[in-house]
């Protein structure tokens with residue numbers, strides 16, 4: 587097992603002659619919730635598609651838990667903004683659908699019906715567990731047309747996590763939701779993070795490793811433990827967007843007040859470093875996650 591849930595090594599991507607991403611390096615620990623922000627068109631979705639395995643990069647390598655990604659696979663899950671569930675399946679069946687595809691077959695249904703039924707039973711029971719995790723235990727039998735947008739996004743999240751992926755990618759997952767629902771789903775992510783912390787304390791592998799694209803800077807800092815900014819506004823910007831910002835950010839628990847004023851300085855810095863076209867800087871100026879991490883570790887190690 588690798589110490590990283592995700593490793594992106596020297597990834598670059600071009601569409602024809604247009605270079606979108608330049609030499610992206612990224613390592614994510616299991617249990618991290620990493621937010622990705624950047625100007626529209628800078629290549630966020632391109633990066634996610636490369637990690638998902640549907641659109642391999644022009645050059646570079648991607649590993650999940652140490653294993654190279656060559657095509658879509660169980661190690662990486664994704665939730666889109668308008669994820670359409672299967673209309674003809676209820677919540678429970680929607681969530682277990684991936685397991686059904688992956689672990690049962692038509693032939694098994696014909697020739698090993700007992701095995702099939704017993705697997706089905708265990709899939710549906712797992713599905714109910716995951717629906718509970720996302721706060722939908724009472725909606726297992728509901729069909730998509732009976733659910734609100736927020737409920738459907740929760741089902742999509744459960745659908746991704748039931749496959750026990752090493753990392754789940756969220757591409758503007760709450761963009762289509764109204765404010766109250768958006769806040770509810772943010773709280774769900776904060777709860778996931780608390781479960782990760784508990785798992786680490788107990789020596790278990792944390793379940794929820796997330797890379798989330800969002801255009802809301804407050805949301806990024808509020809739900810994530812680390813923020814990454816992707817942008818072309820750096821001295822070699824003609825070669826493509828790079829990670830120009832990578833820093834830890836404050837951790838909120840679901841009980842904390844939603845007080846965004848606490849991190850207004852970091853938000854301003856992020857806006858300037860990633861979104862300001864006039865401000866062209868060395869691409870490494872705000873990439874300090876790893877040095878800050880070792881400083882934190884040293885501080886803990888110092889005798890009191």
Ligand SMILES: Nc1ncnc2c1ncn2[C@@H]1O[C@H](COP(=O)(O)OP(=O)(O)O)[C@@H](O)[C@H]1O
Pocket residue numbers: 601606624625626627628629630631632633
């Ligand atoms: N299939 C494609 N063919 C050509 N250009 C593309 C393709 N997909 C994306 N692009 C271009 O690559 C750039 C990055 O796109 P994208 O990753 O979708 O940006 P973001 O998600 O950050 O808004 C944009 O300029 C877009 O027009």
Ligand SMILES: [Mg+2]
Pocket residue numbers: 630631632
């Ligand atoms: Mg996009």
